[in-house]
Amino acid sequence: MKVQVEELSPIEKKLSIEVDNARVAEELSRAYSNLGRQVRLPGFRQGKVPRRILEQRFRDQVEDEVIQRVVQSAYVEAIREHNVEVVATPQVTNSGLKPNTPFTFEARVEVKPKVEAKDYVELPLTKSDTAVTDEQVNEQLERMRQSMARLEPVTDRDTAASGDYATVDFDATVDGQPFTGSKAEGITVQVQPGELVESKIAALEGVKVGESKDIDYAFPQDYRVEEVRGKTARFHLTLKGVQKEIVPELNDDFAKQSGIAQSLDELRTKLREDMEKQRKAQVEGEEREALVKALLERNTFDVPRAMVERAMDSMLRGALQQLQRSGVDPRQLNLDFNRLREDMREKALQEVKGTLLFESIAVKEGIQASDADVDARIEQLANEAGQPVAAVQKYFKGADERLGLALRLREEKTIEFLRSRAKYS
Numbered sequence: 001m002k003v004q005v006e007e008l009s010p011i012e013k014k015l016s017i018e019v020d021n022a023r024v025a026e027e028l029s030r031a032y033s034n035l036g037r038q039v040r041l042p043g044f045r046q047g048k049v050p051r052r053i054l055e056q057r058f059r060d061q062v063e064d065e066v067i068q069r070v071v072q073s074a075y076v077e078a079i080r081e082h083n084v085e086v087v088a089t090p091q092v093t094n095s096g097l098k099p100n101t102p103f104t105f106e107a108r109v110e111v112k113p114k115v116e117a118k119d120y121v122e123l124p125l126t127k128s129d130t131a132v133t134d135e136q137v138n139e140q141l142e143r144m145r146q147s148m149a150r151l152e153p154v155t156d157r158d159t160a161a162s163g164d165y166a167t168v169d170f171d172a173t174v175d176g177q178p179f180t181g182s183k184a185e186g187i188t189v190q191v192q193p194g195e196l197v198e199s200k201i202a203a204l205e206g207v208k209v210g211e212s213k214d215i216d217y218a219f220p221q222d223y224r225v226e227e228v229r230g231k232t233a234r235f236h237l238t239l240k241g242v243q244k245e246i247v248p249e250l251n252d253d254f255a256k257q258s259g260i261a262q263s264l265d266e267l268r269t270k271l272r273e274d275m276e277k278q279r280k281a282q283v284e285g286e287e288r289e290a291l292v293k294a295l296l297e298r299n300t301f302d303v304p305r306a307m308v309e310r311a312m313d314s315m316l317r318g319a320l321q322q323l324q325r326s327g328v329d330p331r332q333l334n335l336d337f338n339r340l341r342e343d344m345r346e347k348a349l350q351e352v353k354g355t356l357l358f359e360s361i362a363v364k365e366g367i368q369a370s371d372a373d374v375d376a377r378i379e380q381l382a383n384e385a386g387q388p389v390a391a392v393q394k395y396f397k398g399a400d401e402r403l404g405l406a407l408r409l410r411e412e413k414t415i416e417f418l419r420s421r422a423k424y425s
Helices: 021-038 051-081 134-147 252-258 264-298 305-325 337-343 345-365 371-385 389-395 399-420
Strands: 002-009 012-019 091-094 103-110 150-153 165-173 183-190 212-218 232-246
Touching (some): 012 051, 051 091, 134 264, 252 264, 371 399
Antiparallel strands (some): 012 103
């Protein structure tokens, strides 16, 4: 087999490959032999159909299949032999099979660019504080209190007051006509200023349970029901019941109810640790982004479209998985996934370039992640997830998974190297 590699650009190469006629002939013989054992033709016993008959009837089909096999195997051999780092499926052209003639084809393919990072010492970074204040811990505790609040029926009065949660039935019309969603029963709303479409109705203050009240409400111009956008509706409201919000006291019982700690002091400590961890991760993410931006200002190069497309796919999957973890079904949001994905293109481009630059710096500086580093991270992941180390080791048992973790650790070490030599302000 003869192979000629031509660099069309830093991110694309053309492979001109010539396959010996003997190899093609062998593939043809094997293909016709397999076909002959399978087909049934009138006048011939199965497995005894002459090749010339098979060629007359199935030549195009057989040659197409042989071309596919020869191209696949020869292409793989060629990129391995010539160390071509392909990042996409090749575009292949060929002139077909010709008797007693070597088979030739061309494969154009996007390749990983050779990046030589420069000027990566003393990159500008802004020093950020990762400490968490007592005030921030108290704010988080208050958010937890509010999230754990419960509603209880009001028993000492029968009139709605500001701040109450009211249960109502309503019947609404626009220009005397009902509309989509214009009638409902047992709806809970808050008695406080705000938008009716956000379940806030201040006009219920002072209304007794069992009484009704009519109010007018102008729907927003961007309301989801098109037939009432910007129109004013008349709502007939009937108050069915009144509840008040009970927020738990900040004490040891509250800590136990949270399921996080057994005492308030322990809860404060754990919240602070979690918040510091989150703040550290946030700062590290911001610094990584700043390092990438600074590196890109000093290093200009092109990257293959295929690498960017894969990064976009990965980012979209991550976004959708985050929604699902939050209890939101993305399919119910009527999202334009193609547009959402396209909006990620610039970010994906920067991510691909940043990864290549970090890789180049790691090579130049001899930064590596050892097997011991990988094992230590697996143990850390197991501890953080509350899982047995053996279970997490099983996930990273495959060579690809372990390599992926090693590359992630190498990048983390590279970023730490850049931080240690950055110019902070």
